[in-house]
Amino acid sequence: MNIDGKPYRTIFPDPDGESVQVIDQTRLPFAFELKRLATLDDAAVAIRTMIVRGAPLIGVTAAYGLALAMRADPSADGIDRAAATLAATRPTAINLRWALERVAANLRQIEPHERFVRAFAEAGRIAEEDVASCRAIGAHGSRLIADLHRAKGRPITVLTHCNAGWLATVDWGTALAPIYAAHEAGVPVRVLVDETRPRNQGAALTAFELNGHGVPHTVISDNAGGHLMQHGQVDLCIVGSDRTTASGDVCNKIGTYLKALAARDTGVPFYAALPFSTIDWTLHDGVKEIPIEERDGREVTHLTGRLPDGGFATVEVVSPGSPVANPAFDVTPARLVTGLITERGVCEATPEGLLGLYPERRAAA
Numbered sequence: 001m002n003i004d005g006k007p008y009r010t011i012f013p014d015p016d017g018e019s020v021q022v023i024d025q026t027r028l029p030f031a032f033e034l035k036r037l038a039t040l041d042d043a044a045v046a047i048r049t050m051i052v053r054g055a056p057l058i059g060v061t062a063a064y065g066l067a068l069a070m071r072a073d074p075s076a077d078g079i080d081r082a083a084a085t086l087a088a089t090r091p092t093a094i095n096l097r098w099a100l101e102r103v104a105a106n107l108r109q110i111e112p113h114e115r116f117v118r119a120f121a122e123a124g125r126i127a128e129e130d131v132a133s134c135r136a137i138g139a140h141g142s143r144l145i146a147d148l149h150r151a152k153g154r155p156i157t158v159l160t161h162c163n164a165g166w167l168a169t170v171d172w173g174t175a176l177a178p179i180y181a182a183h184e185a186g187v188p189v190r191v192l193v194d195e196t197r198p199r200n201q202g203a204a205l206t207a208f209e210l211n212g213h214g215v216p217h218t219v220i221s222d223n224a225g226g227h228l229m230q231h232g233q234v235d236l237c238i239v240g241s242d243r244t245t246a247s248g249d250v251c252n253k254i255g256t257y258l259k260a261l262a263a264r265d266t267g268v269p270f271y272a273a274l275p276f277s278t279i280d281w282t283l284h285d286g287v288k289e290i291p292i293e294e295r296d297g298r299e300v301t302h303l304t305g306r307l308p309d310g311g312f313a314t315v316e317v318v319s320p321g322s323p324v325a326n327p328a329f330d331v332t333p334a335r336l337v338t339g340l341i342t343e344r345g346v347c348e349a350t351p352e353g354l355l356g357l358y359p360e361r362r363a364a365a
């Protein structure tokens, strides 16, 4: 997607052919900076510190990280050690493990001296597939928005949580892809953007993206969504997913579950948009089984922002000494999800719904 009229992806090979460039998302929306990742450590740090974030993008970054590790140590132990280091960076998004397993399985079949080139190419293929998946999610999801527009005869308001836009993927996004596709097709659509405390991915990243593409939007505090739904100001919710169980439970940024509850109470359709790489076919009960990342309490106690003089400052906002907790994700049970928007189409959030779109999984199920 575009930044100042120039098309970018969130991650792309450096012209040197031996490293990758990423957009440093810790600097957005106030500064646009690229960062070069040349080693396993660079990739692990980028994922852990959220220079890159969003389930599909951390999967692709991990794949490139494993490739970069092969330059230093292409042995079988090297594969295992690098995969373990990368897998430990963030526990919730399944794309990370999925991408590492795919690249590692590929590497084990070839000689060590071939491993860097093969892994780098495989990471590139994963990135291309992600772009294609997100584009298809956009096409399928935009039909939902267009149908609602036809039925209601007025512009459609979509509420979204966190950032599941192109910055969370390689391009296009998941939850925002249908909005971009509808906007480009001339369907009048506006977005209510949850700020998404504690890290403010909505206020900082989703708003930045939508600004860049001229999509009308309004940033709201995290607590406003339920009220706006009660007053008929939300037509549809679309969120992303970091891990989706085989039964259709959706794990996404903390606070998503509360939006789904409010949506159910007020009759607002609630969709999750996700590529196949986000589905964990081994899990059936998201609340019990999905590991939830617990992040540093400092994200709750402190806020960083821009000062009037253009400088940056971090300020404390919690009564000093109070204990804090910072679970980063929650699970929305399938019963609260109207449907799943995938690259293969839209399905019910049920085992049958998912298997209908992915019949090749029937044997394993």
Ligand SMILES: CSC[C@@H](O)[C@@H](O)C(=O)COP(=O)(O)O
Binding pocket: 053, 054, 055, 056, 093, 161, 162, 163, 164, 165, 168, 169, 173, 174, 175, 201, 239, 240, 241, 242, 252, 253, 328
């Ligand atoms: C397309 S992305 C889906 C999710 O990864 C997204 O909604 C989200 O929760 C991102 O969390 P983050 O902690 O910023 O990586």
